[in-house]
Amino acid sequence: MHTDVERCVRAVQSKDERFDGWFFTAVLTTGIYCRPSCPVVPPKVENMVFHPSAASAQQAGFRACKRCRPDASPGSPLWNERADLVARAMRLIADGLVDREGVPGLASRLGYSVRQIERQLLAELGAGPLALAKAQRAQTARLLIETTTLPMGDLAHASGFASVRTFNETVREVFALTPSELRSRAKGPGTQTPGVISLRLPFRRPLCPDNLFGHLVATGVPGVEEWRDGAYRRTLRLPHGHGIASLRPGPEHVECKLALTDLRDLTTAINRCRWLLDLDADPVAVDDQLASDPVLAPLVLKDPGRRVPRTTDPEELALRAVLGQQVSTAAARTHAARLVVAHGEPVEDRDGGLTHLFPTTGALADLDPEALAMPRTRRATVTTLVAALPDLGLSIGGDWQRARAQLAALPGIGPWTVETIAMRALGDPDAFVATDLGVRFAAENLGLPTKPAELVRHAAQWSPWRAYAVQHLWATGDHAVNRMPV
Known part of the structure; x- marks a missing residue:
């Protein structure tokens, strides 16, 4: 976007916060760079130069504005x-x-x-x-x-x-x-819990927290995730150790508290929390596209800014998706909790009830399928996936289509599981679970096609945001995933 000078100038002159993180404005006369929404008086047009990243502005010799703190902008969507x-x-x-x-x-x-x-x-x-x-x-x-001190x-x-x-x-x-x-x-660290870093996670408004936190809590694995005192909390497996994240939604930002065993993991922990909550999304672009369909328009108008609840660990999500095949949310949580107790790594949580990290594929390598209280075919799917995960390369930097093909080639992995993993583990904004029961119920109630192939054809007009359309469709049902916990 930084090459569209006219559009960038309009964004700066209107102090449009929607474009924070999309580009950065460097001011030739002051030698500083700012976010588009910087509250100071906009410079003259001839003194503006636009950069696609903070790193680019820094390499060109510009310093970060002390007023708007461009380094703390939401990431580019x-x-x-x-x-x-x-x-x-x-x-x-x-x-x-x-x-x-x-x-x-x-x-x-x-x-x-x-x-x-x-x-x-x-x-x-x-x-x-x-x-x-x-x-x-x-x-x-x-x-x-x-x-911190x-x-x-x-x-x-x-x-x-x-x-x-x-x-x-x-x-x-x-x-x-x-x-x-x-x-x-700085104002100082204020009231700090020893060993805990408190910070704010910015996002582009609007943000609808209902399905985002509701989904994470309703599907949360006991011991790994919990809702406590108005915050979603979970354990994190990080490169240099482990951590516990506490995330509380607010109107201007998400309050984040991190307890880490190794501070070198701070940047990774912050970005995994942002990824989990889909905070770098552009809700205006998403909502504009979805609202162009008269069927979805009332849903978008009612709850703008829905995000896609993701994960902090793609391999964990893949396993949980298989455990959740053709069973209730409660049953899926139970299956996952048993794996956690038997194979997860214990952790201490002095502020709550978190007890374990979700088990790694290495810890599950010797999993006895007979210990899984599920049909024999699904036991085989679980053990097959555990064996295959190290070679699948599921990660936030993975190739979406390659991962889909690899998953679909595994026995017992069908379209619902593939698209669930693509949506929540890989972050594909266009993933679409056309065979999901909740989606099909919503389609029927809204007068949309219910057969998967026909629904996929209708949903083509929602691309590239079909994963967000799924959130709106799910929200038409009366399920805990759609509600903020109380």
């Missing part, structure tokens, strides 16, 4: 809407892959050469993978500086910097302030 190389790379960079495995690790995961990755990211984003990861580290550093040396390590010197230089370069100055300007 493009990286969740698209399945091409750049989008997949951006999702993996956000998950911290470059910090953990370097650019060669990113290239290996995507199946391309380092040169191809760098060339495509530079062409579209004006910055390579290292610069994009550096910008993300700077954002994490600022967050820790302003919300950690010593700067510990903070530099937790932010992913190789040395305190590099940490200091990067913070000064990006924010035009030293780390100590940033901390002194």
Whole structure:
């Protein structure tokens, strides 16, 4: 979008927050860059230059605005809407892959050469993978500086910097302030629980929390997930340890509290929580498209801003999808809870009732199918999937269509399971569970075709947002997944 100068200028002059994260405005006369909704008086048009990423603006020598904090913008919705190389790379960079495995690790995961990755990211984003990861580290550093009392040396390590010197230089370069100055300007960490980091997760408005939190809680696995004191809480398996996330919806942001065994996992934990809640979506674009169908228009008008509830662990979601085949939500939770107790890794939760991490495929490798209280054919599907998961490569940076083909080739994995995994584990915004019972009931009540093939043909007009249409269709039913818990 940054190449459409006229459109960008209109967004800046109207301070349109919907475009925060889509592009960044660099001001030639001040040497700073801002988000489109920056509250200061917009600069003259001739002094504006537009960048596709914060990293691009930083590489061009611009510093982050101290007023609007462009580094804290919601992420670009493009990286969740698209399945091409750049989008997949951006999702993996956000998950911290470059910090953990370097650019060669990113290239290996995507199946391309380092040169191809760098060339495509530079062409579209004006910055390579290292610069994009550096910008993300700077954002994490600022967050820790302003919300914790950690010593700067510990903070530099937790932010992913190789040395305190590099940490200091990067913070000064990006924010035009030293780390100590940033901390002194901040309001301070306020009331903090020892060992817990509190922060705000921004999103593009509107946001309908009903189905989002209702679904996560109604389908939550006991011991792994819970609803407590108005917040959804769950355990997280992270690269350097584990964590517990607490997410509470609000009108302006989602309140997030993270308890981590290793602070190096902060960036990954934040982005997995954002991914779980689909916070980088563009609800206006989604709702406009769906509302063009007279059948869906009243549903969209009633509850704008619905999101797709996702997962923090694609392999976990895949297993849970199979456990939920042709059974009630309660039965699926029971099956998953038994696996957790028998094979999950115990954790301590001093603030609630979480007890385990969901078991890894390695922990389930020796699973006795006779221990599963389900039909023999589904037992075989579970064990087959467990054996296949290490080679499927299910991840937020995965290839949606390749994953679909691999899943569909497994015995016992049908269209409902494939599309459920595509929608919630892989994040495909156009996934469509045409055979789902709730979708078919909704279709019948709304006068839509009920036969899957005919419904798919009608739903073509909802593309590329059919996963969001599913949320609206489900919401026509009286089920706990559609309601915020009380």
